[in-house]
Amino acid sequence: MKRRPEGVRTRVVHCDVGFLKTLKTFHGGHMRFSKTCVPTLRETPSEAEAASHRLLLRAGYIRRLASGLYIFMPLGWRVMERINAVIREEMARIGAQELLLPVLHPADIWQKTGRWFEIGEEMFRLRDRTGRDMCLGMTHEEIMTWLASREIRSYRELPQVWYQIQTKLRDEARPKSGIMRTREFIMKDSYSFDRDENGLARSYSLHEEAYHRIFRRCGLRFYQVESDPGMMGGAGAHEFMAPSPAGEDDIALCASCGYAANVELARSVPPEAEPVEMPFEEVHTPGKRTVQEVSAFLGLSPEHFIKSLLYVSDSGPVLVLLRGDQELQERKLQRLVGPCRPARKEEVVEILGVEPGFIGPMGQQVRTVADEVLREGVYVSGANRADHHVKGIRPGRDFTAEWADLHLAKAGDGCSACGSPLRIERVIEIGNIFKLGTKYSVPLKAYYLDENGKEHPIVMGSYGIGPARIAAAAVEQNHDDNGIIWPEGIAPFDAMVLPLQMNSEDVLRVSEEIYRGLTDRGIDVFIDDRDERAGVKFKDADLIGIPLQVIVGEKGLRDGVVELKTRRTGEKRTVKADDAAGEIAEVIRRARQPAAGSA
RNA sequence: CGGGGCGUAGCGCAGCCUGGUCAGCGCACCUGCCUUGGGAGCAGGGGGUCGGUGGUUCGAAUCCACUCGCCCCGACCA
Numbered sequence: 001m002k003r004r005p006e007g008v009r010t011r012v013v014h015c016d017v018g019f020l021k022t023l024k025t026f027h028g029g030h031m032r033f034s035k036t037c038v039p040t041l042r043e044t045p046s047e048a049e050a051a052s053h054r055l056l057l058r059a060g061y062i063r064r065l066a067s068g069l070y071i072f073m074p075l076g077w078r079v080m081e082r083i084n085a086v087i088r089e090e091m092a093r094i095g096a097q098e099l100l101l102p103v104l105h106p107a108d109i110w111q112k113t114g115r116w117f118e119i120g121e122e123m124f125r126l127r128d129r130t131g132r133d134m135c136l137g138m139t140h141e142e143i144m145t146w147l148a149s150r151e152i153r154s155y156r157e158l159p160q161v162w163y164q165i166q167t168k169l170r171d172e173a174r175p176k177s178g179i180m181r182t183r184e185f186i187m188k189d190s191y192s193f194d195r196d197e198n199g200l201a202r203s204y205s206l207h208e209e210a211y212h213r214i215f216r217r218c219g220l221r222f223y224q225v226e227s228d229p230g231m232m233g234g235a236g237a238h239e240f241m242a243p244s245p246a247g248e249d250d251i252a253l254c255a256s257c258g259y260a261a262n263v264e265l266a267r268s269v270p271p272e273a274e275p276v277e278m279p280f281e282e283v284h285t286p287g288k289r290t291v292q293e294v295s296a297f298l299g300l301s302p303e304h305f306i307k308s309l310l311y312v313s314d315s316g317p318v319l320v321l322l323r324g325d326q327e328l329q330e331r332k333l334q335r336l337v338g339p340c341r342p343a344r345k346e347e348v349v350e351i352l353g354v355e356p357g358f359i360g361p362m363g364q365q366v367r368t369v370a371d372e373v374l375r376e377g378v379y380v381s382g383a384n385r386a387d388h389h390v391k392g393i394r395p396g397r398d399f400t401a402e403w404a405d406l407h408l409a410k411a412g413d414g415c416s417a418c419g420s421p422l423r424i425e426r427v428i429e430i431g432n433i434f435k436l437g438t439k440y441s442v443p444l445k446a447y448y449l450d451e452n453g454k455e456h457p458i459v460m461g462s463y464g465i466g467p468a469r470i471a472a473a474a475v476e477q478n479h480d481d482n483g484i485i486w487p488e489g490i491a492p493f494d495a496m497v498l499p500l501q502m503n504s505e506d507v508l509r510v511s512e513e514i515y516r517g518l519t520d521r522g523i524d525v526f527i528d529d530r531d532e533r534a535g536v537k538f539k540d541a542d543l544i545g546i547p548l549q550v551i552v553g554e555k556g557l558r559d560g561v562v563e564l565k566t567r568r569t570g571e572k573r574t575v576k577a578d579d580a581a582g583e584i585a586e587v588i589r590r591a592r593q594p595a596a597g598s599a
Numbered sequence: 600c601g602g603g604g605c606g607u608a609g610c611g612c613a614g615c616c617u618g619g620u621c622a623g624c625g626c627a628c629c630u631g632c633c634u635u636g637g638g639a640g641c642a643g644g645g646g647g648u649c650g651g652u653g654g655u656u657c658g659a660a661u662c663c664a665c666u667c668g669c670c671c672c673g674a675c676c677a
Contacts, residue, residue: 043610174675
């Protein structure tokens with residue numbers, strides 16, 4: 001071990017012995033600031049942009065090791081463990097069993113489901129010393145299903161819900177926003193095993209309930225929205241989304257009927273185009289390529305145009321048609337035609353025989369898919385001839401196409417269910433639930449025997465929660481200029497005691513009494529026993545964001561009181577210094593009611 | 600992977616355009632005095648291969664090339 005140079009005083013020491021005793025449960029506990037590594041920063045490190053990233057760094061909760069790799073400092077880890085404790089309680093409530101799987105997986109299991117080949121660079125791969133292919137788990141469907149295939153034989157053993165809180169590794173293309181998107185992260189992932197679809201539906205709704213309880217207890221505002229099952233495969237999927245401008249996803253919401261979906265699949269009805277009449281004719285449009293240019297040139301608004309885009313899929317080129325004022329939601333296209341990308345300019349010329357800008361739906365031989373919005377009306381589009389467009393195109397008469405929902409839902413579009421205007425909100429994905437069906441159980445041979453001795457694949461679901469995302473979202477939704485304001489359910493401590501004058505015997509005595517008194521009552525307390533000026537302690541306390549501050553100063557003690565400051569509101573009240581702990585404990589107990597909920 | 604930006608003391612930054620007292624500032628840290636309810640004051644002090652490598656030059660933090668790392672936007676996100 002390297003020795004520190006003489007004379008360098010270390011601030012990194014151990015926590016209270018008393019805390020060690022309770023450490024096992026991660027509940028309860030008390031710590032002294034002077035003996036805890038809480039390196040607060042007066043200034044924001046330049047790498048941080050998002051509020052949660054900035055504040056968690058400044059308040060000493062996290063440190064960055066490398067891009068997308070974060071260290072949880074003592075306070076940060078306490079928050080994570082509090083979140084995990086909430087998750088464990090709620091998982092237990094629905095009868096889920098906790099277990100722990102390896103992070104290092106043999107390749108052959110992933111090869112059996114095909115994901116070894118489908119997943120690209122995002123999977124960390126390696127070989128062991130014998131040359132066997134291995135990977136680091138980015139999720140655990142394969143391993144859980146493997147386990148089930150060996151251990152579950154009979155319908156009598158179903159249903160089962162297994163979960164773990166385990167590290168996942170994904171070589172993210174772009175880690176970002178501190179702990180929001182990292183390459184290594186902890187995830188609660190559970191898997192349900194049922195004999196049929198009805199059983200799955202039950203397991204699924206149990207998880208829905210558990211997730212609502214978990215996120216509410218963590219003090220988050222959140223939505224449950226329909227999501228894209230994607231490559232997870234299967235019948236249905238929802239995401240739990242915490243609204244925040246720092247998020248990475250957008251969701252569409254209908255205030256009147258409650259429709260809520262990720263924009264990746266949200267259906268919407270764009271505003272109708274004013275009907276116009278135009279004769280069928282080719283027009284000269286020299287150098288006018290984009291919808292905007294042609295629209296201005298012809299004096300016709302964009303919704304009277306057909307936008308033609310060429311994509312290249314694994315099965316060949318696809319011509320995509322959208323109304324001129326609409327944008328393509330690529331996910332929707334991918335669900336229809338498989339993985340695809342926009343064609344390059346040369347490819348467009350080669351495949352369609354015309355330059356981008358003058359492509360149109362008429363007379364082309366390639367597979368053509370068109371957004372439903374185009375079914376009715378008369379349009380202008382490219383003539384498939386340089387510098388020319390065609391007016392008066394009627395879908396169905398002048399071209400045929402596969403019809404599909406392809407456009408991106410926008411704010412103000414009509415709700416596809418009830419017609420009311422949709423709202424779009426930016427969100428952080430904090431959890432997801434998927435109906436997997438038999439996508440994994442079949443290839444991995446996870447079968448059970450029914451009452452008649454007949455073999456069936458187990459019907460599965462998978463359900464994830466990102467505790468670090470919860471922490472990040474909680475900070476995003478709960479902070480002010482001075483720092484973090486933790487929701488009561490996940491704060492690293494319930495209360496923080498601030499002795500303002502460390503040279504005053506009375507201040508110290510009362511502070512210690514409160515510290516011990518609260519601890520004895522099962523309250524988690526942090527005491528700032530550093531020999532710092534009052535101002536420093538106030539600033540750090542606000543930054544760190546523990547919900548209740550107990551301010552013990554000579555000023556108050558002269559009147560026989562200590563002050564309680566609520567971090568969120570800044571409100572202060574006084575309580576008698578004698579036996580203050582009892583009253584403070586009562587205040588904390590009352591504040592523990594969950595504050596937020598499904599938005 | 601495409602686009603943009605940034606690497607100078609633990610943190611935040613100036614200096615770079617126009618090479619030459621440019622190794623500098625604030626905070627933090629150490630010592631002393633003083634102060635003690637919202638990141639005090641004064642005095643003194645320690646700390647930097649200017650991300651790395653190679654070039655241009657009498658001379659490079661500064662110009663050029665390559666390289667590594669990091670951040671932001673986009674793509675991706677099983």
